[in-house]
Amino acid sequence: MVAQIPTETTTPVIYPDCDGNPMSDNTKQFRWIVTIKENLELLSAEDPQVFIAGDLLWYPVEGDNKIRQAPDVxxxxxxxxxxxxxxxxxxxxNIPPQVVFEILSPGNRMAEMSRKLHFYDRYGVSEYYIYDPDRIDLAGWVRHEDRLESISQGEGSANEDTHNWISPRLGIRFSMQEDTLVIYRPDDRPFLSFVEIDQLRQQAQQETQQARQETQQARQETQQARQEILQVEQQAEKLAAKLRELGIDPNDL
Structure with missing residues (x-):
């Protein structure tokens, strides 16, 4: 009788889609996350090979579902x-996210942010930006050779150095204003909120409608002018015909 050799089985690794943490801790943080994510979506709308996500779990290592991070953007x-x-x-x-954004909330701790920096550094992020909307403070790191280096040369806050800083990969410009951060597109138009974008859309629609109405009015006025000219020409022709009946040549007048 031949003994059966037990077959070695491995349990498949499950990679959860949710880590149980909220996307944001407050409305201000959420608004910044959505504004940055959606404006970047608009910028890359014509490029099918640019993937952008907010609060999506990133697993860099196959077989290990504990190594993960969910960047804000x-x-x-x-x-x-x-x-x-x-x-x-x-x-x-095997392409890692090249650019990552984190928006701070009062609940973020330095140890947590240090851990995130180490994670992004280790797993190949090219640009990493942290914005604190309460302190109006922007910090940034850019990969040089094989490591992320602070834009502020390790000062801890990149406020001065990131003023008018341009992202090498995205082409967007960060401008530190007195009371907020303003991010500009490569065409120098600022990032806008959904409300501001909708207001511009409505304004554009109104201006387009007004332009159409003005064009229609101009066409009507042109048509009316043509009709008036035609009437004058017809009246002149009738007068010339009467003059000819009287034996008068209109060209002699």
């Missing part, structure tokens, strides 16, 4: 747009 060049439950790097041509 992440940008991946070279990956197609589309819905995902999580960003599993090994099924994405």
């Amino acid at each position: 992440m940008v991946v060049f070279g990956r197609p747009k589309g819905d995902r439950g999580s960003y599993r790097q090994w099924v994405e041509d």
